[in-house]
Amino acid sequence: MADTTAPPLIPAARSNENRSTTPGSTGFKSFIASGWADRTDALPGAREQAPFAAARRARLSAQYPGQRLIIPAGRLKPRSNDTDYAFRAHSAFAYLTGWGSDSEPGAVLVLEPAAAGGHDATLYFRERAGRDSDEFYANPDIGEFWIGPRPSVTQVASDLALHVRGIAELTGVLSAVDSETLVVREADPTFTEQVDEARLRFAAERVLGSTATDSPFSIEINAEHEPDAGLTRDLSELRLVKDAFEIAQMRLAVAATARGFDDVVADLPRSSQHARGERLVEGVFNTRARTDGNTVGYDTIAASGPHACILHWTRNDGVVAPGDLILIDAGVELDSYYTADITRTLPVNGFYTDVQRLVYETVREAADAAFAVVRSGAVFRDVHAAAMAVIARRTAEWGMLPVTADEALLPENGHHRRYMVHGTSHHLGIDVHDCAQARRDMYLDGVLEPGMVFTIEPGLYFQPDDLTVPAEFRGIGVRIEDDILVTPTGAENLSAAIPRTATEVEAWIAAAQR
Numbered sequence: 001m002a003d004t005t006a007p008p009l010i011p012a013a014r015s016n017e018n019r020s021t022t023p024g025s026t027g028f029k030s031f032i033a034s035g036w037a038d039r040t041d042a043l044p045g046a047r048e049q050a051p052f053a054a055a056r057r058a059r060l061s062a063q064y065p066g067q068r069l070i071i072p073a074g075r076l077k078p079r080s081n082d083t084d085y086a087f088r089a090h091s092a093f094a095y096l097t098g099w100g101s102d103s104e105p106g107a108v109l110v111l112e113p114a115a116a117g118g119h120d121a122t123l124y125f126r127e128r129a130g131r132d133s134d135e136f137y138a139n140p141d142i143g144e145f146w147i148g149p150r151p152s153v154t155q156v157a158s159d160l161a162l163h164v165r166g167i168a169e170l171t172g173v174l175s176a177v178d179s180e181t182l183v184v185r186e187a188d189p190t191f192t193e194q195v196d197e198a199r200l201r202f203a204a205e206r207v208l209g210s211t212a213t214d215s216p217f218s219i220e221i222n223a224e225h226e227p228d229a230g231l232t233r234d235l236s237e238l239r240l241v242k243d244a245f246e247i248a249q250m251r252l253a254v255a256a257t258a259r260g261f262d263d264v265v266a267d268l269p270r271s272s273q274h275a276r277g278e279r280l281v282e283g284v285f286n287t288r289a290r291t292d293g294n295t296v297g298y299d300t301i302a303a304s305g306p307h308a309c310i311l312h313w314t315r316n317d318g319v320v321a322p323g324d325l326i327l328i329d330a331g332v333e334l335d336s337y338y339t340a341d342i343t344r345t346l347p348v349n350g351f352y353t354d355v356q357r358l359v360y361e362t363v364r365e366a367a368d369a370a371f372a373v374v375r376s377g378a379v380f381r382d383v384h385a386a387a388m389a390v391i392a393r394r395t396a397e398w399g400m401l402p403v404t405a406d407e408a409l410l411p412e413n414g415h416h417r418r419y420m421v422h423g424t425s426h427h428l429g430i431d432v433h434d435c436a437q438a439r440r441d442m443y444l445d446g447v448l449e450p451g452m453v454f455t456i457e458p459g460l461y462f463q464p465d466d467l468t469v470p471a472e473f474r475g476i477g478v479r480i481e482d483d484i485l486v487t488p489t490g491a492e493n494l495s496a497a498i499p500r501t502a503t504e505v506e507a508w509i510a511a512a513q514r
């Protein structure tokens with residue numbers, strides 16, 4: 001049966017009396033509640049990622065015997081007044097359920113310890129309301145008339161191959177919360193407060209019904225939330241090695257991103273005529289993502305001329321002037337949330353100048369040196385070190401460093417990093433900066449394994465007012481970023497088909513504009 005009560009776990013609609021003109025008259029209410037065709041509850045088959053999500057839950061379950069684990073999807077976040085950002089479920093929730101862009105705000109996954117060992121997984125979500133409820137037509141935040149219908153419990157259960165219950169039943173989970181219950185805190189701070197209160201209640205009851213060893217100190221320990229942080233960390237580390245579904249999604253995201261870059265290249269002549277050409281470049285890339293039915297995984301960076309020296313330039317309100325470079329850092333995200341993250345730096349008029357080419361090919365040399373290190377068993381930080389050796393050597397040769405390249409590379413120095421302050425690589429997947437809560441031992445100091453996917457993205461950025469570099473270098477920013485898969489036999493550059501060398505890039509632009 002549809003859950004038509006107002007669940008206590010989701011706030012009521014925001015008040016906006018000046019906007020709301022929905023009638024409340026008795027005649028209207030009884031009329032709008034009737035005359036609807038029966039809902040057809042066609043049950044979808046389990047989606048492709050359902051068995052992968054089940055295997056991920058099993059791996060998590062094995063790490064937490066006997067403990068209740070709560071992984072909320074999160075809620076809508078206000079953008080301004082009564083309008084929200086597009087909803088995006090927390091990455092750990094998406095990973096463990098397979099529910100991506102069609103997931104419902106306020107949903108919560110609970111792994112309940114099973115008597116026979118392991119856990120039983122239940123997904124709680126706010127199923128659709130009945131046509132006899134006010135919500136149906138009068139609630140702009142969640143009402144079917146306003147934002148569309150939600151699926152039924154049975155539909156979601158079939159789609160995700162999960163045990164599913166209505167959100168109202170989550171109160172039963174809250175009342176069962178004990179000191180061993182863990183929650184992914186950052187996913188839904190409002191719900192986490194309720195879990196914290198329930199844990200404190202549990203601890204207080206234990207103290208009141210005191211045994212000799214109980215003390216109020218145990219309440220303080222829970223308030224530190226360190227066990228919750230451990231859950232977040234473990235969920236991040238589980239995602240370091242991608243399964244077959246994830247790798248296939250990464251390939252699709254990269255292919256979709258390549259199409260966006262092709263469109264940007266073909267449109268460069270128009271962008272270079274526009275007063276805000278960077279906006280147009282962003283729009284062309286994002287239009288391709290939308291045309292293919294996708295979205296972008298992060299704000300597209302379209303940085304022309306000296307803007308390319310600003311690492312995360314997303315204002316994109318500058319010109320795209322012939323003679324300058326344009327750095328485009330963009331990635332298409334699929335319904336499953338997997339995203340590519342690719343950068344190319346293009347000459348706006350189709351040809352690199354000598355100095356632009358020198359910088360570009362140096363960055364490519366650094367990227368190629370980093371790629372050459374990647375294989376199962378190598379250390380993640382050695383990928384960065386290989387790129388840095390090239391950057392240090394070339395900037396020393398160009399007379400930019402006050403020390404030799406070898407001296408610059410000493411741990412206590414790093415002068416060359418003035419021209420590339422960011423790292424060379426980050427893991428990639430559901431989050432553009434994936435697995436960010438993993439321990440250093442597993443990430444920066446981690447050993448590469450087949451199935452890992454990460455970027456290689458060295459750059460050189462010569463700020464327009466940097467007096468340490470010759471005048472002709474100033475204002476040039478170059479980054480080349482590819483998405484790399486560690487394979488059993490070495491490595492695969494998933495984005496290698498997008499032109500990389502200076503000569504390939506010039507030919508790409510010439511061909512697109514013929």
Ligand code: GLY
Nearest residue numbers: 298329330341432
């Ligand atoms: N694509 C932006 C970054 O990796 O920081």
Ligand code: MN
Nearest residue numbers: 341455457481
């Ligand atoms: Mn990146």
